[in-house]
Amino acid sequence: MIIQDKMIVKSQKEIAHNIFEMKLSGKLVGEITSPGQFVHIRVNDSYEMLLRRPISIAALDTAANEITILYRAEGQGTKSLSTKREGDIVDVLGPLGNGFPVEETEAGETAFLIGGGIGVPPLYELSKQLTAKGVTCVHILGFQSEDVVFYKEEFNALGETHIITVDGTAGSQGFVTNVMEKLGTDFSTYYSCGPMPMLNAVEKMYEGKKGFLSFEQRMGCGVGACFACVCETTEGSEKNYIKVCSDGPVFPAGVVAI
Amino acid sequence: MNRLSVDLPGLQLKNPIMPASGCFGFGKEYGKLYDLSVLGAIMIKATTLETRLGNPTPRVAETSSGMLNAIGLQNPGLEGVMEGELPWLEQFDVPIIANVAGTETADYVEVAKEISTAPNVHALELNISCPNVKEGGITFGTDPKIAKELTAAVKAVSKVPVYVKLSPNVTDIKEIAIAVEEGGADGITMINTLLGMRLDEKTGKPIIANKTGGLSGPAIKPVAIKMVHEVSQVVNIPIIGMGGVTNSQDVIDFLSAGASAVAVGTANFVNPFICPTIIEELPLKLDELGINHISELVGRSHRF
Ligand SMILES: Cc1cc2nc3c(=O)[nH]c(=O)nc-3n(C[C@H](O)[C@H](O)[C@H](O)COP(=O)(O)OP(=O)(O)OC[C@H]3O[C@@H](n4cnc5c(N)ncnc54)[C@H](O)[C@@H]3O)c2cc1C
Ligand SMILES: Cc1cc2nc3c(=O)[nH]c(=O)nc-3n(C[C@H](O)[C@H](O)[C@H](O)COP(=O)(O)O)c2cc1C
Ligand code: FES
Numbered sequence: 001m002i003i004q005d006k007m008i009v010k011s012q013k014e015i016a017h018n019i020f021e022m023k024l025s026g027k028l029v030g031e032i033t034s035p036g037q038f039v040h041i042r043v044n045d046s047y048e049m050l051l052r053r054p055i056s057i058a059a060l061d062t063a064a065n066e067i068t069i070l071y072r073a074e075g076q077g078t079k080s081l082s083t084k085r086e087g088d089i090v091d092v093l094g095p096l097g098n099g100f101p102v103e104e105t106e107a108g109e110t111a112f113l114i115g116g117g118i119g120v121p122p123l124y125e126l127s128k129q130l131t132a133k134g135v136t137c138v139h140i141l142g143f144q145s146e147d148v149v150f151y152k153e154e155f156n157a158l159g160e161t162h163i164i165t166v167d168g169t170a171g172s173q174g175f176v177t178n179v180m181e182k183l184g185t186d187f188s189t190y191y192s193c194g195p196m197p198m199l200n201a202v203e204k205m206y207e208g209k210k211g212f213l214s215f216e217q218r219m220g221c222g223v224g225a226c227f228a229c230v231c232e233t234t235e236g237s238e239k240n241y242i243k244v245c246s247d248g249p250v251f252p253a254g255v256v257a258i
Numbered sequence: 259m260n261r262l263s264v265d266l267p268g269l270q271l272k273n274p275i276m277p278a279s280g281c282f283g284f285g286k287e288y289g290k291l292y293d294l295s296v297l298g299a300i301m302i303k304a305t306t307l308e309t310r311l312g313n314p315t316p317r318v319a320e321t322s323s324g325m326l327n328a329i330g331l332q333n334p335g336l337e338g339v340m341e342g343e344l345p346w347l348e349q350f351d352v353p354i355i356a357n358v359a360g361t362e363t364a365d366y367v368e369v370a371k372e373i374s375t376a377p378n379v380h381a382l383e384l385n386i387s388c389p390n391v392k393e394g395g396i397t398f399g400t401d402p403k404i405a406k407e408l409t410a411a412v413k414a415v416s417k418v419p420v421y422v423k424l425s426p427n428v429t430d431i432k433e434i435a436i437a438v439e440e441g442g443a444d445g446i447t448m449i450n451t452l453l454g455m456r457l458d459e460k461t462g463k464p465i466i467a468n469k470t471g472g473l474s475g476p477a478i479k480p481v482a483i484k485m486v487h488e489v490s491q492v493v494n495i496p497i498i499g500m501g502g503v504t505n506s507q508d509v510i511d512f513l514s515a516g517a518s519a520v521a522v523g524t525a526n527f528v529n530p531f532i533c534p535t536i537i538e539e540l541p542l543k544l545d546e547l548g549i550n551h552i553s554e555l556v557g558r559s560h561r562f
Contacts, residue, residue, distance in 0.1 A: 001290070004529070004530060004531060042528065042529075047476045047528070048323055050320055050527075051325060051527060217316075223287045223291075223530065225282055225283035226283070227317070227329045228317045228318040228327065229315075229317075230315060240311070241312070
């Protein structure tokens, strides 16, 4: 069930250049059903920045009643969010959307998780849940440069992890597709989140494989009521739209026209 | 006595608060969050004759204390709304105001004729003011003669009272208001969004794919208040006011300006529980003002 929760900031840390890790506690945690779901955050109480910001749930700790979000402080809303401190209250709507299907990969099988930049966060909880059930996860994570690389150790602890940067300052130099070419296609399922051009390239390269992609779109309501966040589908002969916020953000490969 | 009740043509409202068209879909999403029967009414998303897919994305952009949208009237079409949306809303004790849009008079007439027969549709809201589709009604909303003729044509076929939604993107909104009253409108809803544009800081290009969008939210409230204040003094039909309402004080302001009821749009995105919250707060506001019934506030801005 979607709830509006006044969550308490448990911690806030800058873990890479302008990349923040925030832990939040509240009853919303109990409503989360799958990795890849997101929350819609009101960055402060003023109406100056009117709209909520959609941010993925990067990790879930049910025992501690906590979620972790990882976000880039770029525009004025996320910058304002980054000024919150331990003990502050944040107005959070969620959990929203349908996440990655963990059940699509069996124990003993291998899954490739491909993330780009600020699309990496939801893959972390996904990997935790996949590895916990006995899936071997291979992580291919692309970033701009070394100063914005995050969660390298965390992903390493869960499985094989390839870091690649556009400028070559961390890991190898290039794009995630360069790593994908080298690793081949000996896996059962792939899961991906990142910028549109990356998703496009990943889907092309893994054509015919079972995969799930998480999309981004500018949002209004976040709950499916305003038709702001649509994507075009490839299904059927007629052009059609699906909503990223409530039908997605995760769709099986091939469903969204990219 | 219900201190919040409002009687308008076709509408017996428990309270003057209703979600505005396009900001509440057809109720299903918010119906999961609270009991829709607490609402005064629901203004559903614009319905057109055929299914409309709407505009390319991005469709929204944030602006200071507001937002721009160019959804482009995406909706499942008359048949889809009649069969797929309205029956579901019947479980709630709440009158529905059906927002009707089109590109020519015949479309409006056909949709109005059919949708006004739905048992829970108690009134129509003629959208002659959507800024986001080419000939998407806005031409109807900017020319008094055309607005009057369209109103009369729809009135002739509608089984329920007809409210006309006015565009603020005109030189003199009073002229249009008078024209639709002459055309037989039972009420006026106002205001729709103001046309605007926001540029991407890096590229200098408009953020919204449609380039322009409709501005809504707290930023437009002063414009809306001024227009309600003016229009309520030149027509004798009731007004449902809207534009930037985020709390119970805003509602009081719209009533004072001359509206009889108030719609809440964009604020639903900020706080999905905004309508029930305002409804709960209103009696306390009346106490503060030492007022017995909400109707006593209507038109304070220009009454002696
Ligand atoms: C489902 C989903 C999950 C996301 N998960 C994360 C995450 O885990 N970490 C992270 O850093 N970012 C994530 N994003 C992107 C994040 O929502 C934007 O970076 C953020 O909204 C930008 O806000 P701002 O205040 O920095 O920018 P501003 O420019 O001030 O934002 C203005 C408006 O545009 C919207 N907007 C701007 N860029 C984007 C974008 N790329 N996507 C959607 N809306 C945008 C904002 O929400 C806001 O309404 C996610 C987006 C979606 C749709
Ligand atoms: C995303 C969005 C979609 C809208 N769609 C419609 C619509 O379909 N028909 C209509 O008459 N008005 C539509 N409107 C206008 C609102 O009903 C309302 O008139 C306007 O937003 C001003 O109120 P507000 O500031 O409370 O949002 C829409 C507004 C928004 C923000
Ligand atoms: S953001 Fe409103 S429908 Fe998705």
